[in-house]
Amino acid sequence: MANIEDVARLANVSIATVSRAFNNKPDVSEKTKARILEIARSIGYEPSVPARSLTKRKTNTLGLIVPDISNPFYGEVVRGIEDTCHNHNYNVILCNADNKRDKEFLYIDMLKNRWVDGIIFHSDYFTERHYEVFKGKKIPLVLAGRATKYDILYVAIDNFKAAYDATNYLISLGHERIGIIHGPLNGMEETVDSVDRFLGYKKALKDAGLKVYDELIKEANFKAKGGYKAAKMMLEGEIKPTAIFAISDMMAIGAINAVFDSGFKCPEDVSVIGFDNIDLCEVIRPPLTTIAQPMYQIGAVAAKLLVKIIGGEQVEQKSVLLDHELVVRKSCSRL
Template identity: 45%
Template sequence: MPVTIYDVAKKAKVSIATVSRVINNSNVVTEKTRQQVEQAIQELNYAPNVIASALTKKSTLTLGLLIPDISNPFFSELARGVEDASNDFGFNIIICNTDYSLEKEATYTNLLRQKSVDGFIISTAYYNDENVINLLKENVPLVLLGRDIEDSRDYPIDVVGSDNVKGGYIATKHLIELGHEKIACLLGPRQIKVNLEREIGYLKALREAKIKVHDEIIAHGDFKLEFGYQKTIEILKGPIKPTAFFAANDLTALGVIKAVKSLGLSVPKDVSVIGYDNTILAEITDPSLTTINQQMRKMGYLATEMLIKRIKRERTPGKKIVLDVDLTVRDSTFKHI
């Protein structure tokens, strides 16, 4: 039979309440008693029942993290930041991969609520996400990470993200300063607000430079390499031949590079490519990728810290943190002659 708190109390010759105080680091226990209990715990190899503890504390010390694509290094970096903060604050993480599906998102939020998680960190939200709205209505602690929604129905909401309008702007401006005028723009799903913001930055830079906007070379996809590859082939075989591509994430940018090479062209001499996120892929691809740097781990850490403070009632919801972005220039962009 598994060892219980009763067995520990009996061996240490103390009350069950005293064992509980030691487990929960109460300062009302003497050092001698603490050592007795800790020795009994060690000798019996006792593991406290977190779920049972949660029934009295109303906490499982567990958070749910919803991300759309764990294979994307951007979300892996966010998750690492979340995990680092969770460890620092004594919480556990359950990670769910939604594949950009609102149905899967709803399934996982319902499942995690049945498991009594203390709160949610959500990196999957669409700009009109009803799943998020429903959680807000029920006052479930949550933080949106790297995402925002357009309408929170006047419920206060916590968000940690980065300046996506600036990111789209400085990426496009860099290409313009290199002499490019026909600049394609490959974005992620239309329903995700960060894409709309990056597109706003892209368009702002073009209009500021009085460069014509070609809708034919602006496209939305799924943030994956295959989309970047297929759409680049399609665009380069079309009537407008861009000399540069701005991709809204690094995976898409890698697809662009692959497509350009497959057509017998050179990156960056024939076509310049700039990505977004500054994941590990940006450094190891050939040529190395010029990209917009996001503070991914910091975003994950801050979101987790915010959520835990909310759970502990150390703060009220309604805070938005927007981290700065900057340009990392590598070998995939080149002056257009």
């Protein structure tokens, strides 16, 4: 197998000159570069990509960290990122953190050590520790699909307005006892999205002059099992909801199952609305009414912004908010 020593010997130059020619250094003449490259091609030698990347401090590789690739929401975001990166000649290293904070930090270190040019990060929980770690790494970063209170560029939707619209839709159908299944609202596991969606829900009820029932407010973990457990608790209480707003489709799917397992029907007895518009919404029974996030576009825009930053372009905005849409199906009905 040909190596750099063979190229140097045939070109009658030093190994250092061959290396500098491959890295397009200005102190090697164009004529010498062309001769070295032609010799390398003729004997089948290709320079080490990692070695060249270390020299140039650029790998044309981005790191992508997601919390749970089994969730269809993240799959669509990843597609948008990968397609966009491919169009800009970037490779993507995908890291699935399994919703584990320690695993996220291990991946951040690993990606930094591999000299990725930047990181797209999506976590259900972006904490002060995340902020400090990324700040210390000094690596270009964009958050995809999650808002943050920290000074970091993110691409998302207006979660407050989207939750307000979802709740208001249930109110327009005549519902007054509307429950919510939200994510963490305080402490280390707080998410800005969860808080904004919860506040949007409460504001819609307040604007309609409706009561916020503490018994109809439950926390879960964005998974179907969590949504099922939370809805079951609501339906077993003294004050039962006529409608449930789950702030993720997976939790909404769990809630629908809980409705049937509790001896009720959806939507005849209890309406359910979700959030995200994953593909499963169309195939479950009843098909799920939900807030559609532009998942693919979130990924694509995040990738475009990161490529711009890496290329030295100024990105003035601190956030990009994309449009959401209420998708009406058959899981909600009028009282």
